[in-house]
Structures are given as structure tokens and as C-alpha cells.
Amino acid sequence: MISKLISLLLELADAPRQVKGRLLLGLDTVLVLVSLYTVLALRFEDLMFATRAPWGYAALFAAMTVATPIVLIFLHVPRIKLGALEGRGTSRIALAAGVLGLVLIAVGFLLQALLPRSVPFGFAAIFFAAALLMRIVAVQLVTRAAHHDAAADRVAIYGAGAAGIQLASSLRQARELRPIFFVDDDPKLRGLMVGGLPVFAPGLLAEKLERHQVSHVLLAMPSVEPHRVKAIADKVADLGVEVRSLPSYVDIIARNEGIGVRTVAPDELLGRAMVNLDAPDITSTYAGRIVMVTGAGGSIGSELCRQLLECGLEKLVLYEQSEFALYSIHNELTQLAERAGVELVARLGSVIDRNRVDYVLAEQKVNVILHAAAYKHVPMVEENEIEGARTNVLGTRTVALAAQAAGVERFVLVSTDKAVRPTNVMGATKRLAELVIQDLATRSAKTKFSMVRFGNVLGSSGSVLPLFQRQILAGGPVTVTDPEVTRFFMTIPEAARLVLLAGSYSRGGDVFVLDMGRPVKIIDVARRMIELSGRRVYDPETGCGDIRIEITGLRPGEKRYEELLIDHDNLCDTPHPKILRADEPMLSEIEVKAVIREIEGAIEHQNPDRVRKVIEARVDGYCRPDHATARDA
Structure with a gap:
């Protein structure tokens, strides 16, 4: 009945x-x-x-x-x-x-x-x-x-504020989840009934979860700092329940997100608070200057351009090899540049074309160069050593020499943590590019050369954020190469701001790094993205969950652990507490010229093995991986 x-x-x-x-x-x-x-x-x-x-x-x-x-x-x-x-x-x-x-x-x-x-x-x-x-x-x-019909999962909601009340109201109309009680650390709410549900203190959570047979805890704290949300999520997960973070109605409307799977913001995955890199030095360094950004259509280059428009430039020169990428960033920035009173110039060209670089520098009377143009995808460069070395090493040298000849005031190279004791060609070529810049810095009277190293940039092309997001939207699996792989992470705005600050702090030959806290496991990022998207990680033992995490094995040239410094003992402070200056070992002028000759010879004869031999001889910590040895043999 x-x-x-x-x-x-x-x-x-x-x-x-x-x-x-x-x-x-x-x-x-x-x-x-x-x-x-x-x-x-x-x-x-x-x-x-x-x-x-x-x-x-x-x-x-x-x-x-x-x-x-x-x-x-x-x-x-x-x-x-x-x-x-x-x-x-x-x-x-x-x-x-x-x-x-x-x-x-x-x-x-x-x-x-x-x-x-x-x-x-x-x-x-x-x-x-x-x-x-x-x-x-x-x-x-x-x-x-x-x-009763759907045997709904019983859930607790962490956060009895407006977002929590909205969430509870929404869940009451659904059949999959049934809200049982709130958890909140506000003493004023304890013992009250909010939205028809009792509110308990966090200290009682373990007891209430067991008593009410709750299987999930939903985090409804949109205004709380991401690092604190992560700490709460980790603490609750230790109690043996699934933890999810769902967007509030305000988030859904403001970000134009769906109720099912939401887009995860990069700063939610850092495991730390974003670093405040605002400093008056930036504006004073670039105000009234003519700045050229190479690779202006890339993830880092385009963000550099956006932030530079706020620095009171006279002119911003976009230098890019890809016509579509140049068109896109120029089209995006045109109105912003007009409002900021900055002249915007777009120039097609390759960084390995010295005549073109010389012409653009002279034509536009460039004062500062931010060199972000590079081939950066590890597996791609690993299979295309010649082009990786041509662009990352010779391209950097070409632009740097042109800058020196044109009397440019500052040159900043955008580098990577993969340049430290690299196991792949991409990282090794970026380290060689650093060595080229370090050598030029010793013989440059006017141009101040510096380099910036940062970790994986969340949200950039080829990073885990867009890859995992696509995989989650497709229903999985989310692929991770190795459960022990860790990386330093930063957001695109943090990376771009660091480059601009490095340009203002440069004394010549500097290597700047950002204190990014502890490295984060990629598999933890995958789990967190799945949970923040409103899904559950599939558990093969219980058969519960929505999205599988699949281990695929390390890719050619991939390291389990990345480092930011070759020698941690040679660190110096800068005016910003989160930015450090490193004194790194360097090659002599004769050794750098020998490296350039070898790379030019390898390119002329299309000999990738010769590129790897140069890397083995000149880059500390590099060891040719087995796959490369087998292929060259």
C-alpha cells in the first residue's frame, strides 16, 4: 500500500x-x-x-x-x-x-x-x-x-551561511542527496535550527556522521580562502567520508556555470593562498616605456600584455610567430589599450630571424623586452630536439643579442623549474638559454639581463587544469602519469606578475624564483578537481564514485619531482618577501660559444643526437633517458 x-x-x-x-x-x-x-x-x-x-x-x-x-x-x-x-x-x-x-x-x-x-x-x-x-x-x-524511492545518500553541509541554506533547499528538491544537518564553526549558530536542519560544531562531526550514517559532506563556503577550504576538506576526508564542494547560486550565475560540473578556478588548486605581488616598483619601472613581449599570443605572454597595460606604458609591441595567436591577443587588447592610453603594435616574426628582430626593435625604439617565446611542451620537444634547441636556445640568443645591440634597457627571460637538473630536452634547452643570458649579462654595459623561473602554470595551454577539466566533462577517466609526481604550481597572473617584478629588481644576470610553498602531488590535484567539479572519485574497492583516475606511466623525459634551484645555499633576498634571487653557476664565454656552434651544426645536419650530446656535456644533472638512447641507436 x-x-x-x-x-x-x-x-x-x-x-x-x-x-x-x-x-x-x-x-x-x-x-x-x-x-x-x-x-x-x-x-x-x-x-x-x-x-x-x-x-x-x-x-x-x-x-x-x-x-x-x-x-x-x-x-x-x-x-x-x-x-x-x-x-x-x-x-x-x-x-x-x-x-x-x-x-x-x-x-x-x-x-x-x-x-x-x-x-x-x-x-x-x-x-x-x-x-x-x-x-x-x-x-x-x-x-x-x-x-524513500531513490534511497538517497545522507549528507551533511559544512557551512550554515547563505550558500549552505541555498544548497540545503536545492537538495530537498532532488532525489540523489538528502541533507541531514549543518556543521559550522560559528558559536552563535550552534544548537539552532537553520533551514529546518540542526547546526553542530566541527568537533562533533565524527560522532554525528556515524550516528546519522552520513556518507558525504558538502562544503558550502564560497567566501572562505581556498587554502582554508582545502584544510577543512582534508580534515573531513580523514573521517572516511566523501567530501565535495558545490557552487552557490551566486557562483553559478556570476561564472555562467552549470549545476552539474562546474569549472574549477586555478587558485582553488594551489593548496595555498595566492601571493600578493603588487608593488610600486612595477609601475615605476615600466611607466612611459616601450615594451616588447615575444610570444605575446601564448598563455604567459598574453597575460603579461594584459598586466602591462596597467603600468602606464607609452607603447606595447606584440611580437608573435603565430598569425592567429597575434590576431587574437591584438583584438582582445585593442579597446583596453585605448582606454589606458597605450599605443598597441602587432608584429609578426620569428625569434630566430635576427634581421626581423633588429628591424622591429629599431622601428619601435623598444626599451624593455620580456622574452616569453619558447617551445615548452615536454613530450613534443622530446621528439623534436632540433626545433626545441633552435627556438629555445638560438632564438633566445638572437633576441638577446639584438637587444644588446639596440641598447635595450632590460631583457627578462621567462624560464621554468624544468631547467633545474633536467631529464628532458625542453628543460635542458631552457637551461642552456639561461646560460646564454648569464654569459651576455657579464659583458653588457647598458642592457640588464635577468631570468625568471616558475613552476607549472595552472590554466596555461597544455597544463593539467584544462586537460583534467576536459576529461571530467567527458566522464573520465582522468589520467595521471605517476601517483608520486609532484609539481610547484602557480596561477597565470602570479607568473606574469613575477616576470614584471623581476624586470624591476634586475641588476644583471639574476635568476628570480617565487616562493610557492610545498610542491603538490598531481594525483591530489586530480582528486581535488573532480570533487570541486561536483563529482566523486571512483573507488574500485566499493564500486562507488563517478570519475576514475587512471595511472598511465611517466612520459618520456618526465621527472617525478621538480626543483626551482640548483643550489639552495646561494639565495638572496629581494624587496619582496616572496621573491628570491639565486646566484647560479655559469659557463664562460668560450664555453657558451662552443655550445652555440654545436647546436648550429646539429641543426645544419639535422642531427638530434648531437643536440643531446651538447646537453649531456653542458647541463648539470641531465642524463639521456632510455627511450632517446634506443631511438638514436
Whole structure:
């Protein structure tokens, strides 16, 4: 019997909107007649009051039966969604009750029915209360039936603020999850009922999870710092429950996100607070200058351009090999540059074309160069050593020599943590580029050369963030090369700001690094992205979860651990507490020239083995991987 009732309620809940509207209209009409009968019976203190004027009361009830649907339809009362019944819906029902009371007065007057003055007011009050109560009961019945039928998972909500209340309200209308209680560290909320759910202190969480058999904890703290949210998530996860972070309604609207899988912001994955790199040195260094950014259409280059527009430049020169990338960034920045009063110039060209670089520097009278152009994807460069060395080493040298010849004030090389004791060609070529810049810095009277190393940039092309996001949207699996792989992470704005600050702090030959805290495991990033997207990591032992994590094995040239420094003992402070200056070992002028000759010879004869031999001889810590040895043999 109960199962049939549950099935009937669920069928009604899933019925088309028109069907449910007609049903509500019929029930409201019945409630009008019941309310009218009730108030008259109470007023006359007689259940058989109609016998006093049978035809008059019959006409009165008939008239109200006809008038009620007209009034309710006109006021859109049947369109009020039960699950979203709130202030406006309640007000509309109250308005309908008042209008029906006035209709009752008019009908009673026209029919000359025996209708005391107090009856219309009592009728309106009783109908309003009955109609509201009917809807509340209906919502509760359907909700309980849905939870009973779907065997919904019981969840706790961490955070009893506005976002938590919204989340609880939303979950009550769903069939998959059932909110049981709130957890909040605000002492003022403890012991209270918020949104119909009790609020407990975090210290009682373990006990309440076991007592109420809760399997999930949902984090509803959109205004809390990401690093604190991560700490809470880790602490709750240690209790043996699934932890998820779902966006609030405000987040969904502001970020144009769907309710299912949301886009994860890069700063949510750092495991630390973002570093504040705002400093007056930036504006003073670049104000009134003409700055050229190579690789301006790339992830880092384009962000550099955006931030430079805020520094009071005279002119910004976008130098890029890819026509489409140059078009895209120029199109994006045109209006921003106009508002900032900065002249914007786009120039197509390759960094290995000395004549083109010389011409652009002379034509535009460039004062500062930020060199972000490079081949950076490890597996791609690992299989294309010649082009990697041509662009990353010779390209850097070409632009640096052109800068020196043109009397450019500052040259900043964008490097990577993969340049430290590299196991891949990409990192090794970036280290050789650093050695080239270090050598030039010793013989440069006017141009100040410096380098910036940073870790993996979240959100850049080829980084784990867009890759994992695509895999999650596709339903998985999320691929991780090795469970022990760790990386230093930073956001694109942090990386770009570090480059700009390095340019202002440069004394010549400097290597700057950002204190990014502890390295983070890639597999932890994958798990966190899945959870922040509103999904669950699949557990092969229990068979529970949505997205699998698949281990694919280390790629050619990939390291398990990255480093930012070759020698940690040679660190110096800078004016910014989170930016450090490193004194790194370097090659002599003769050794650098020998490296360049060898690379040029390797390119001329298209000999990748020769490139690797140069790297082995000149880059500390590099060891040719097995796959490269086998291929060259």
C-alpha cells in the first residue's frame, strides 16, 4: 500500500506542468467551497445552516465554483511551483484569498444571500491558510517519497551561511542527496535550527556522521580562502567520508556555470593562498616605456600584455610567430589599450630571424623586452630536439643579442623549474638559454639581463587544469602519469606578475624564483578537481564514485619531482618577501660559444643526437633517458 502511494506521488511529481496546474486548480476550488462552508457553519453555529435558505446558498456556492478558477487563473496561482514556494508565491496566494473574499461579498449582494459581514473576512483567512498548508504538505510528501524511492545518500553541509541554506533547499528538491544537518564553526549558530536542519560544531562531526550514517559532506563556503577550504576538506576526508564542494547560486550565475560540473578556478588548486605581488616598483619601472613581449599570443605572454597595460606604458609591441595567436591577443587588447592610453603594435616574426628582430626593435625604439617565446611542451620537444634547441636556445640568443645591440634597457627571460637538473630536452634547452643570458649579462654595459623561473602554470595551454577539466566533462577517466609526481604550481597572473617584478629588481644576470610553498602531488590535484567539479572519485574497492583516475606511466623525459634551484645555499633576498634571487653557476664565454656552434651544426645536419650530446656535456644533472638512447641507436 505504501509503495503504491509513493509511486503515485512520484508520478504526480513527474507529470507535465499543465497536468499539475489543473490538479492544483481543482484542489483550490474544492478548498474555496470547504472554506466557505466552514466559516458559515462556524458563524451560524449550525452544520445544517443551508436549510435556512437552500436556493440562496446553492446559488452562492455555484457562483463561487465558477468564479474561483477565473480568479486563480487570472492571478497565475496554479503556476506557482511547489518546490520553489517562497515569499512571492505566498503573497500571490494571499492576494487570491483577498480577491475571492471581495468576490464573495459581490456575489452575496447580487444574490441577496444571507451573508453576515464577518463571513468574507473569515473565508479569506481560512482559504489562505488551507491553500498554503496544502502546498507545504504536498512538497513534504513528494520529497519524502523521492528520498524513500531513490534511497538517497545522507549528507551533511559544512557551512550554515547563505550558500549552505541555498544548497540545503536545492537538495530537498532532488532525489540523489538528502541533507541531514549543518556543521559550522560559528558559536552563535550552534544548537539552532537553520533551514529546518540542526547546526553542530566541527568537533562533533565524527560522532554525528556515524550516528546519522552520513556518507558525504558538502562544503558550502564560497567566501572562505581556498587554502582554508582545502584544510577543512582534508580534515573531513580523514573521517572516511566523501567530501565535495558545490557552487552557490551566486557562483553559478556570476561564472555562467552549470549545476552539474562546474569549472574549477586555478587558485582553488594551489593548496595555498595566492601571493600578493603588487608593488610600486612595477609601475615605476615600466611607466612611459616601450615594451616588447615575444610570444605575446601564448598563455604567459598574453597575460603579461594584459598586466602591462596597467603600468602606464607609452607603447606595447606584440611580437608573435603565430598569425592567429597575434590576431587574437591584438583584438582582445585593442579597446583596453585605448582606454589606458597605450599605443598597441602587432608584429609578426620569428625569434630566430635576427634581421626581423633588429628591424622591429629599431622601428619601435623598444626599451624593455620580456622574452616569453619558447617551445615548452615536454613530450613534443622530446621528439623534436632540433626545433626545441633552435627556438629555445638560438632564438633566445638572437633576441638577446639584438637587444644588446639596440641598447635595450632590460631583457627578462621567462624560464621554468624544468631547467633545474633536467631529464628532458625542453628543460635542458631552457637551461642552456639561461646560460646564454648569464654569459651576455657579464659583458653588457647598458642592457640588464635577468631570468625568471616558475613552476607549472595552472590554466596555461597544455597544463593539467584544462586537460583534467576536459576529461571530467567527458566522464573520465582522468589520467595521471605517476601517483608520486609532484609539481610547484602557480596561477597565470602570479607568473606574469613575477616576470614584471623581476624586470624591476634586475641588476644583471639574476635568476628570480617565487616562493610557492610545498610542491603538490598531481594525483591530489586530480582528486581535488573532480570533487570541486561536483563529482566523486571512483573507488574500485566499493564500486562507488563517478570519475576514475587512471595511472598511465611517466612520459618520456618526465621527472617525478621538480626543483626551482640548483643550489639552495646561494639565495638572496629581494624587496619582496616572496621573491628570491639565486646566484647560479655559469659557463664562460668560450664555453657558451662552443655550445652555440654545436647546436648550429646539429641543426645544419639535422642531427638530434648531437643536440643531446651538447646537453649531456653542458647541463648539470641531465642524463639521456632510455627511450632517446634506443631511438638514436
